[in-house]
Each structure stands twice: as C-alpha cells, then as structure tokens.
Amino acid sequence: MSSLELSPQPQPNLRVGLGRVLIVEDEELIRETVALGLAEEGFDILIAEDGLKALDILGGTVAASRVSRPDISLVVLDLMLPGMNGLDLCRLLRHQGIDVPILILSAKGTETDRVVGLEIGADDYLTKPFGMRELVARCRALLRRQHHPVPVEKDNVLKFEDITLYPQECRVFLKDDEINLSPKEFRILELFMTQPRRVWSRDQIIDQVWGHDFMGDNKTVDVHIRWIREKLEEDPSHPTYLKTVRGFGYRLG
C-alpha cells in the first residue's frame, strides 16, 4: 500500500453519493443480502435478475447500437445466470465499449475461473461465500480507481506544433512566450487551429471572422495574415505556420 493511501483522507458524509451499483444475481437471497449490505454503506442500488435485463439497464444490446445508460458506477456480477451468463454479458459489454467497472461474484472459484473473468474485462473477482465487509471494501476500491478528476473540456485548448491557443482566455503562446494578437488576428488564428492544414479561401475567412455583413475588401485578410506572421513566424517572408496556397487562400502548417 502506498503512503498516499495510508494518509487520512477527508471523507465527508461517506453515506451519501457513493455511486450506483447494479447487482446482477438470480439467487434472491444473495441478491437481497448484497443489496442491503451495499445500500447500508451508502450505495444506490439497481437490481437485475438475469443477464439480459442487466444488458438492457446498462444500455448494451445484443446486436444493434447502444443507447444511453443510467449512471451506473459499478456492476456486481454473478456468473451463473439464466439466459445470458455473466461471462458472456461481461464480454459483450466490453465489446460494445461499455467500460463500467465490473466485480464478478461467483461460486466458481478456481484460479482458471478468476483468470478468465479478469481476461474478458472484469475488474475484480470475489468467490462465494464472501464476507460483506470484503465486498464493500472491494467495491470502494474499484470506485476509487475509477474516480475521474473533473473532466477537462478538451476543446478549451488548441495546439499546433509550438502554438497553443486558449479560446476562452483569448491568449496565444508560442512555446512559452505569449503572443499579443488583436481580436481579429486572434479569431483568424483560432479558425486555422480548429482545422490545421485545411485550406481557407479569403471569402471563407471573412465569413467566419468578420461575418456576412463585412463591407470591405478581401485583401483585408492578407493584411491580417501578414500581421499574424510578423508576430508568430521566425521569418515572416518564409512562413512555416501560416502558408499561402496560391490560387486558393491560406492554411496552417
């Protein structure tokens, strides 16, 4: 165990919002025991009595494309199920790109059973009979592993070679140096950086940056491109970023 895991973590109100667990189990007694045990620990519980029902809840399909699934944090999966067994369900979910953590809970406890379970994409394997505390601990561990940081909107940063552009901050960097662009220069560069190597005609650039009611000459674009080059290029008369495509317009890279 790493020192990170040993250090005390602030755990405010552990009993709320731990995650939603789908329990896939055909034996009622085990199902109810697991559901009760996990619910007492603060998990939200969903139940499926067989594999097909679980597949349905998780948004997988036997053949067609998947639909959206409810927000399931973890699946506790029995292997011997009527209809579709747990291994087939697990395999199918992974095949369809459904990457929810899966903990197999099975009476089949040989090493081979465990290895097969893990190899087809389960994240953990617990053999029946099991202790409720161990199940809870393993569920928690899986969710910790799964815990994503706050998602970063990838669209927030545009990168092309040494240029980095932050659309919402209206800032541009060449390596570590900030480049000061006018608002129009910034919009032009942003346009190029959304689709590197795409050729833009002067009229397209005007439409995108100035809008349809632009009254001036499309030579305006050339002037702005020159200004951007002077700020961005090592040798503005031999640009490596904003290149002229004769007869068409300009492109980045």
Ligand code: CA
């Ligand atoms: Ca069973």
